[in-house]
Amino acid sequence: MAMNGKGEELDASKLKVLEYDGIVVGGGGSGLMSSLQLAQSGFKTAVVSKVFPTRSHTVSAQGGITCAIQSADPDDDWRWHMYDTVKGSDFIGDQDSIEYMCQEGPKAVFELEHMGLPFSRTEEGKIYQRAFGGQSKDYGKGGQAERTCAAADRTGHALLHTLYQANLKAGTNFLSEWFAVDLVKNGDNQVVGVIAFEIETGEPYFLKSKATVLATGGAGRIYQTTSNAMINTGDGTGMVLRAGFPVQDMEMWQFHPTGIYGHGTLVTEGCRGEGGYLVNKDGERFMERYAPNYKDLASRDVVARSMMLEILEGRGCGPDADHVYLKLDHLGPEIVHKRLPGITELSKTFAHVDPVEHPIPVVPTCHYAMGGIPTNVHGQVLTQATDGTDNVVHGLYAAGEAACVSVHGGNRLGGNSLLDLIVFGRSAGLHIENALKEGITLSKASNDDIDQALVNLNRVNISSTGEDVANVKSELQKNMQLNFGVFRTGDLMEKGLVELENIREKTQNIHLTDKSSRFNTARVEALELLNLIEVAQATAVCANERKESRGAHARDDFQERDDDNWLKHSIYFADSKEVTKRDVNFRPKTVQAFQPIVRSY
Amino acid sequence: MDAIVSKSISSINLSIYRYDPDSGKKPYMQDLSIDIPEGQDIMVLDLLNIAKEQDPSISFRRSCGEGVCGSDGMNINGKNGLGCITPLSEALKGNKIVLRPLPGLPVIKDLIVDMKQFVDQYKKIKPYLINDEEKPEKEIKQSVEEREKLDGLYECIMCGCCSTACPSFWWNPDKFLGPAALLQAHRFISDSRDTATEERLDQLEDAFSVFKCHGIMNCVSVCPKGLNPTKAINEIKKKLVKRAL
Numbered sequence: 001m002a003m004n005g006k007g008e009e010l011d012a013s014k015l016k017v018l019e020y021d022g023i024v025v026g027g028g029g030s031g032l033m034s035s036l037q038l039a040q041s042g043f044k045t046a047v048v049s050k051v052f053p054t055r056s057h058t059v060s061a062q063g064g065i066t067c068a069i070q071s072a073d074p075d076d077d078w079r080w081h082m083y084d085t086v087k088g089s090d091f092i093g094d095q096d097s098i099e100y101m102c103q104e105g106p107k108a109v110f111e112l113e114h115m116g117l118p119f120s121r122t123e124e125g126k127i128y129q130r131a132f133g134g135q136s137k138d139y140g141k142g143g144q145a146e147r148t149c150a151a152a153d154r155t156g157h158a159l160l161h162t163l164y165q166a167n168l169k170a171g172t173n174f175l176s177e178w179f180a181v182d183l184v185k186n187g188d189n190q191v192v193g194v195i196a197f198e199i200e201t202g203e204p205y206f207l208k209s210k211a212t213v214l215a216t217g218g219a220g221r222i223y224q225t226t227s228n229a230m231i232n233t234g235d236g237t238g239m240v241l242r243a244g245f246p247v248q249d250m251e252m253w254q255f256h257p258t259g260i261y262g263h264g265t266l267v268t269e270g271c272r273g274e275g276g277y278l279v280n281k282d283g284e285r286f287m288e289r290y291a292p293n294y295k296d297l298a299s300r301d302v303v304a305r306s307m308m309l310e311i312l313e314g315r316g317c318g319p320d321a322d323h324v325y326l327k328l329d330h331l332g333p334e335i336v337h338k339r340l341p342g343i344t345e346l347s348k349t350f351a352h353v354d355p356v357e358h359p360i361p362v363v364p365t366c367h368y369a370m371g372g373i374p375t376n377v378h379g380q381v382l383t384q385a386t387d388g389t390d391n392v393v394h395g396l397y398a399a400g401e402a403a404c405v406s407v408h409g410g411n412r413l414g415g416n417s418l419l420d421l422i423v424f425g426r427s428a429g430l431h432i433e434n435a436l437k438e439g440i441t442l443s444k445a446s447n448d449d450i451d452q453a454l455v456n457l458n459r460v461n462i463s464s465t466g467e468d469v470a471n472v473k474s475e476l477q478k479n480m481q482l483n484f485g486v487f488r489t490g491d492l493m494e495k496g497l498v499e500l501e502n503i504r505e506k507t508q509n510i511h512l513t514d515k516s517s518r519f520n521t522a523r524v525e526a527l528e529l530l531n532l533i534e535v536a537q538a539t540a541v542c543a544n545e546r547k548e549s550r551g552a553h554a555r556d557d558f559q560e561r562d563d564d565n566w567l568k569h570s571i572y573f574a575d576s577k578e579v580t581k582r583d584v585n586f587r588p589k590t591v592q593a594f595q596p597i598v599r600s601y
Numbered sequence: 602m603d604a605i606v607s608k609s610i611s612s613i614n615l616s617i618y619r620y621d622p623d624s625g626k627k628p629y630m631q632d633l634s635i636d637i638p639e640g641q642d643i644m645v646l647d648l649l650n651i652a653k654e655q656d657p658s659i660s661f662r663r664s665c666g667e668g669v670c671g672s673d674g675m676n677i678n679g680k681n682g683l684g685c686i687t688p689l690s691e692a693l694k695g696n697k698i699v700l701r702p703l704p705g706l707p708v709i710k711d712l713i714v715d716m717k718q719f720v721d722q723y724k725k726i727k728p729y730l731i732n733d734e735e736k737p738e739k740e741i742k743q744s745v746e747e748r749e750k751l752d753g754l755y756e757c758i759m760c761g762c763c764s765t766a767c768p769s770f771w772w773n774p775d776k777f778l779g780p781a782a783l784l785q786a787h788r789f790i791s792d793s794r795d796t797a798t799e800e801r802l803d804q805l806e807d808a809f810s811v812f813k814c815h816g817i818m819n820c821v822s823v824c825p826k827g828l829n830p831t832k833a834i835n836e837i838k839k840k841l842v843k844r845a846l
């Protein structure tokens with residue numbers, strides 16, 4: 001029975017049921033890597049995606065995938081990559097995960113190449129690698145490294161299409177344009193599947209599964225200005241919080257230095273990797289002042305803050321002095337067209353300038369969630385017991401930007417997300433494969449358990465009066481932009497938190513005016529708003545709680561890093577709205593741990 | 602930044618195709634008057650978003666907002682394109698704009714078409730690398746020149762603008778593969794790492810798959826990524842002819 005305008009409530013008896021060995025919610029890079037692993041080993045796998053898989057946001061990734069494959073430099077070493085990543089994370093990245101990612105990375109990248117990914121090439125026919133921010137040789141002592149493997153400036157597109165194609169070959173089932181609403185959890189705290197509906201027909205289902213992977217991507221849409229797609233609304237994060245499980249490090253949002261002014265669309269760090277640089281209104285290459293060694297290729301948090309300082313101190317460009325310029329014109333048409341063709345297109349469309357001739361106006365834009373659903377290296381979702389120990393949530397996995405394994409800690413290095421997707425997408429798939437081979441049985445859910453997962457959907461479906469979805473969303477985004485942006489301070493955040501409580505109340509009272517069944521995008525947007533508020537509130541509470549400056553989290557009232565109290569992950573539960581701490585992993589298996597040092601570039 | 606400021610139109614007459622088969626009503630054109638921020642050249646997708654605030658039941662697909670995901674192919678004043686990267690200043694006729702779904706495919710609702718036929722044709726060409734050889738430990742080597750052959754082919758975002766502008770695809774959507782699928786066929790035929798060129802060509806040899814293309818070039822003129830399916834199709838035809846000789 002499709003959902004309709006008669007305001008009928010759904011319950012367990014009205015749902016169709018489909019059963020799988022593994023369900024992957026998300027058809028981006030991480031989801032498709034998990035599903036590929038499962039489908040190749042012959043398990044009944046379905047990918048649930050609210051958009052056709054190649055429309056997922058991974059398609060927008062430009063610059064590349066960072067990995068020590070020893071192409072640009074035969075002496076490159078995954079341990080140097082590990083060092084950079086730990087330092088970039090401002091020391092709250094988990095070192096066992098970072099070790100695993102950097103060490104396993106090359107295998108995964110070559111596997112993608114074997115699948116057909118059209119990487120750019122070097123003269124010797126090897127994969128082309130470019131310089132990205134925060135990359136060094138020899139543990140920071142050997143100067144700038146070139147470690148980001150690229151397919152021109154369309155690496156995400158090339159990667160996503162290649163993975164989609166490989167999944168077609170492997171026979172993965174696609175539930176394309178299906179919207180996952182909530183997790184179904186039984187009395188033993190095990191996850192046994194999800195409630196989802198087919199968007200085209202409005203038909204609701206219980207998708208039953210032995211293992212469920214959340215690969216739902218980012219949530220940049222909690223901010224007003226973002227490089228993220230309109231579908232990046234943190235749905236997996238919302239589902240996890242509503243199911244009573246925690247999220248980790250949600251205060252850590254990366255603002256990418258080079259969003260196109262007035263639009264937020266990204267131009268890749270690869271622009272600076274190819275030799276581009278930032279200038280203020282006096283034409284000064286100001287990064288030389290802030291980061292004398294790495295200059296424009298300092299870590300993203302450092303560059304974004306420097307740009308904001310230039311603007312705040314009156315050296316911004318344009319009539320309102322509210323942006324700076326990214327100069328590429330000195331590189332010449334050859335490099336710009338060959339290596340940055342996509343950037344040329346975006347710049348012409350959204351900034352109305354040809355980067356070969358004019359600099360591109362840019363400002364920092366919300367880009368990436370370092371925080372998310374806590375997992376171990378096998379993608380298993382973790383929850384925290386009252387005594388602080390980690391417990392695995394049975395049946396539930398997470399990977400990609402939605403997850404926090406945590407390889408990015410307080411700040412992600414460019415090109416490390418795509419690597420995270422494929423390494424941990426695969427490791428989740430592998431773990432499920434092994435568990436299935438050992439024979440996990442399907443846990444049971446009672447009708448009450450299922451009804452519990454229908455509460456939100458029913459509330460939206462039967463609403464007859466209340467708040468307008470678009471208005472509430474825009475209030476939420478403005479509040480986050482104003483009070484929880486690049487620079488943060490206690491007073492503003494306190495104000496923002498109060499405001500968010502009001503906004504939450506409104507979200508509990510939204511009115512879906514159009515209740516039709518067929519491809520009802522208004523229903524989808526209403527449900528997305530319920531996820532945005534969960535993510536926003538988690539972000540706000542954790543940001544206010546972390547009384548220090550670390551990585552992307554910069555506070556005016558606590559400007560120093562505080563290793564005594566905050567060399568920790570923050571853990572947040574939605575029901576208590578309280579923050580606890582979790583230890584950072586300093587126990588890599590094959591190398592010595594990197595101890596916290598002052599971070600300079 | 603002066604280029605952003607262009608025409609100072611503040612009210613746009615939007616005429617948009619509406620259809621919900623469940624409603625029992627026939628398709629109709631809905632006329633809306635939309636106020637847009639003065640002096641700014643917004644995109645067609647922005648206009649639709651504003652329209653949706655007025656009438657939340659208007660349905661269309663969108664995601665990236667920057668022309669890379671391929672969600673919002675639609676027919677804009679008679680020409681297929683992506684809403685998110687088509688500026689109003691380019692699309693407007695006077696202050697009027699007519700939006701319709703991509704032609705030739707079944708309509709699910711409003712601007713949303715059923716892409717099944719399009720995707721099925723894509724699947725037919727085996728859109729993945731086939732290479733039966735023993736894999737090296739590292740990458741399969743490919744020279745800069747060999748890699749260059751993929752430029753202009755791999756960038757397709759599967760928006761469907763081309764195939765739904767192609768008369769041959771309208772008449773034979775099940776037999777003629779259409780420009781998008783053929784562009785991808787050529788992408789794999791051209792890849793120095795693919796070992797299935799002959800099988801791929803075998804599959805295209807019949808009278809319809811490729812040969813129903815009459816070189817009308819509609820596909821080229823609408824492709825929002827500036828790709829050239831006609832050229833790819835001609836290359837395939839040449840290879841087939843050469844093989845037959």
Ligand SMILES: Cc1cc2nc3c(=O)[nH]c(=O)nc-3n(C[C@H](O)[C@H](O)[C@H](O)COP(=O)(O)OP(=O)(O)OC[C@H]3O[C@@H](n4cnc5c(N)ncnc54)[C@H](O)[C@@H]3O)c2cc1C
Pocket residue numbers: 025026027028029030031048049050051053056057058059060061062063064065066155156178179180181215216217218227228229231232235236266268367368399400401402414415416417418419421
């Ligand atoms: C402009 C841009 C450029 C970038 N460039 C780079 C780069 O060069 N290098 C790099 O390493 N990283 C880059 N990143 C970051 C990186 O692209 C992302 O972090 C990454 O692609 C996220 O992948 P994912 O698989 O986690 O999620 P996504 O690709 O976002 O996919 C999420 C999936 O979940 C599905 N989904 C979500 N909610 C639901 C629901 N409720 N029901 C059903 N399905 C749902 C969606 O349909 C989608 O398929 C960039 C990011 C941006 C925004």
Ligand code: SF4
Pocket residue numbers: 766767768769770779780813814815816817818819820821830831834
């Ligand atoms: S050139 Fe061929 S494929 Fe392109 S529109 Fe014309 S008939 Fe169709």
Ligand code: SF4
Pocket residue numbers: 756757758759760761762763764780781784823824825826827828830
């Ligand atoms: S060839 Fe161009 S128009 Fe056709 S589907 Fe690909 S991107 Fe779209």
Ligand code: FES
Pocket residue numbers: 662663664665666667668669670671672673683684685686
């Ligand atoms: S919204 Fe992605 S191409 Fe237009």
